[in-house]
Amino acid sequence: MIKALAIEFYKTHRRKIFLVVMAMIAAQLMWALWSFSRMDVRDLEQGWISSLFQFTLLNSLMMPVICAVVASRICDVEHKGQTLKLLNTIIPSGHIFDVKFLCGAFYMILAVLFQILTILITGYLKGFNGEAPFELFGYYLLFTTAVNLSVLLLQQVLSLLFTNQMVALTVGLTGSFFGLFSLFFPQSFQKFVIWGYYGVLMFIGMDWDRATRITNYYLTPIDWAGFVMLMVQFLVLYIIGRVIFSHREW
C-alpha cells in the first residue's frame, strides 16, 4: 500500500497538480490583499475573523473546481493510457482507489495549509489587531479539509467511472455554483448538497448594518451535527464508490 501510494505521487510527476493548487492560492492572496487594502481601525480589529469568513466564501466557489481538477488530473492518466486493466493484474482495485484518494487528499490539505499561511501573511502585512487565533485556524483547517475531501471523493468517483472527464468537470463547476448559492439558503437546504457544507460548517457570522454601513463579524456555535452528517455522507460515498470501482470489469 505504501509502495502504491509512493507510485501514485510518482505518476503525478509533470501533471502540474501542485501548480493548480498554487494558482488558486495566488489568486486568493491577490484577492485578500486587494480586499484588505483599505482597512480602518474597526476592520483591523476584526481582521483575522473577517479573513476566515471571506476565505470560506471563496472556498465555496473555488474549492469544488479545484477538487474536480485535482481528481481529474490524478485519474485521467489511467483512462488515457488504458492502464487500469494492467494495474488490476498487479494490485487490488480497491487499493488503486485508496491511493488515488490519499494522493488527492494530500494536495487538498496542502491547499488549506497554504490558505492559512496566506491569511497569516496578509494579517501581518496589514497589521491585524491581536494575536493570530490559532484555535480558529484549527477549526478552519478541520472543516475546510473535511468538506474538501468529501467533494474530492465525489469527483474522484466520477473521474474514475467516466472516461470522459467533462462529466466530472461539469459536476465540479455546477458544484461550485451550488456551493455559493446554497449560502443564501437555510442550513436545512445546505445540508442536502455536499458543496453546501462550506456554509454549514462556517463558524463565523456577519451582520451588516444598512444604516451605519458597519459590518460586524461574530463567532457562531459550531454545527457538530452537520459535521457528523458530512462524515456519514463521506463514509457512505467512499464505500459505494470503492465497491463500484472494485467490481468494475475491465
Add this chain to the structure above:
Amino acid sequence: MAQIITSTGLGKKYDKVMRVKDLDLKVPEGAVYGFLGPNGAGKTTTLKMILGLVKPTSGSVTILGYPLNSRNRLSILKNVGSLIESPSYYGHLTGAENLRIFQTLRGLPEKEIDRVLHIVRLENQKTKIVNQYSLGMKQRLGLACALLGNPKLLILDEPTNGLDPAGMQEMRELIRSLPNQYGMTVVVSSHLLSEIDQIANSVGIIHKGELVFQGSLDILHQKSKRNIAIRTLNNPMAAKIFQGNNILFEQSDGYLILPDTKDELLARYTACLAENRIGLVRIEAREKSLEDIFLELTGMAVSL
C-alpha cells in the same frame, strides 16, 4: 505435455447473449499458443477472463496449476505478463519511468528495467516521453512491461495491431523467440491466420464464442496437404477396384480422393481403371490452404 492454462466450460454473457460459450482451452507449457478468430469472436473477452479482469458467467480457469479465484488471482498473476487490447502506458512519463512504475509495484529489482528495454530494443528511447513514441514503440513498451520479472506465462492480445509490416515482422520474431530464450509460454491472439502460422506451434480457433479447433498447428498443416481427386463414369466400380488393389481413398462430392502420390503410381491407377473399362472423366490435384481450413472451421470469409 503439462498444461499451463486450462479452462473448463468457460462462458461469458453480455446483454443476455453468451459471447463466449463452453470454452475448454488447453495451453501446453512452453508453447506459443495462437488464439485465432475473426474480429468479435470473443478472443479479448476470453483473455480478460483468464486474467480475472472480467468475471466469467460460467466455468473456471486454472493457471499454472492453480484454480483462479478472487483470493489467489493476484498471487497467480505475479507469474503472468499481459498486454491486452492495446499497450498500457502513462503518456506524460518516459519509457523508463513507465517501467519503473510497474517494476516497483511488482516488487522487482531495478535492473529489470534495463533488461526488458534491451529485449524490446528500446534502450535508446528510454528517456523520451511516451506520448512522443510511435505506435510501434508503444507496443514494444507494452511488451517490455509484460516481460518484467520474466513471467512464466505471457498473454498478448493482438500485439501487432496497428504496426507497419516491418514492425509486425519484428514483433513476431521477438514473440517467437521468447519460449526458447526465456522459457516462457506465450498465448498470442490474432485475427490473422498468416501471423499465427508464423509465430505459433499450437493453436485454438474461436468463432462466435465457441472453440472450433484446438491442437497442434501441424494438424492443420496436415489437413492442408495436397490430394488427388478422380472422377469416373462409374465411381462405385472404381471404388471397388481401388479397394481390391489396396489403394487408400475417400469419397467426396462425386470424387474419389486419394492422397498425393508419385506420377508413376498415378499412371498405374488410371491404367487400372482403363483396363476395367471405367471412363476417366476428370483428374485434378487439390490443395487446401490454411485459409480454406480456417474458413471451413469458422464458416465465414472475413478478417483474413
